[in-house]
Amino acid sequence: MPSSGGLRRNPAVSESNVLARLARFRVFLGFVFGALVWWWSTPTPQSVWAGAAVASVGEATRVWAAGHLQKSREVTASGPYRVFHYFALQPDGS
Secondary structure (H helix, E strand, O other): OOOOOOOOOOHHHHHHHHHHHHHHOHHHHHHHHHHHHHHHOOOOHHHHHHHHHHHHHHHHHHHHHHOOOOOOOOOOOOOHHHHHHHHHHOOOOO
């Protein structure tokens, strides 16, 4: 077998090392990239209010759902899970 002229790198080891480093800084990087997106975007007051309305509905649904979850018990069939399970089972709406 011909010599490669040096040590061979294992790509799986180096990728996992990079991912481990990124995982340590994920919250910080989220704030950095969020600030960059905000800086480079051109938000209007209407788009900010529309985004806040969508985020508020999502957060309210999350809080409602959190009150109905019982971890390590049974499948939840109350709250928003009762309302939205049909759409998850029937994605075509029929």
